[in-house]
């Protein structure tokens with residue numbers, strides 16, 4: 273029986289499938305042994321302890337994650353966490369399950385046209401007439417004319433989430449929707465001609481307050497905020513389907529990272 277591919281070889285297939293490769297990048301191995309033979313590949317948005325466990329239970333010892341493993345973008349600062357019980361427990365879980373973790377973020381966004389992460393999301397929320405904005409992470413699209421509140425409710429319905437917050441006049445009529453990734457600047461890029469901007473996770477003290485001032489000053493513009501997970505988790509299945517074509521000899525499954533909030537009070 274031929275030896276199974278190693279995680280490093282699977283990454284080689286991914287790189288060959290993508291074509292170009294953005295460097296420097298956070299798309300590197302984060303934990304485990306890259307030269308371990310792979311029993312199966314799992315894709316996920318965030319390599320949470322849940323996703324690591326779920327990958328192992330699905331018989332997959334290689335986890336491809338879109339976001340970090342150790343709670344910061346570069347996955348450095350291990351020294352900060354060295355004596356931290358959560359860090360230690362997560363490292364123990366990775367060791368115990370034998371799961372190797374590799375990040376596919378920068379080149380997942382940049383390596384395909386259109387960006388599959390945002391494209392999947394834009395279709396999830398039923399936007400039409402989608403076009404790219406000024407920055408790589410700003411887009412625009414249209415919805416039938418409706419109130420800002422109705423648009424927020426549509427987003428909640430489409431994403432099966434209750435984690436939707438609105439800044440601005442809920443009765444504002446919206447039609448053109450800007451999508452900005454996570455920051456005020458990408459939101460501003462998405463602003464042009466848009467009555468509402470939709471963002472996945474953002475800082476309250478700048479982005480929220482900009483849109484609150486806009487509403488208070490009579491500028492017809494609103495903000496709808498969802499969680500980072502609700503913006504990006506949907507592309508895990510798209511990635512799994514693409515990856516299955518790159519490594520047809522391996523099982524590939526997608527694991528939902530699940531919503532981050534256990535309880536929300538109205």
Ligand SMILES: [Fe+2]
Pocket residue numbers: 339500504
């Ligand atoms: Fe992200």
Ligand SMILES: [Fe+2]
Pocket residue numbers: 338377381389504
């Ligand atoms: Fe992303």
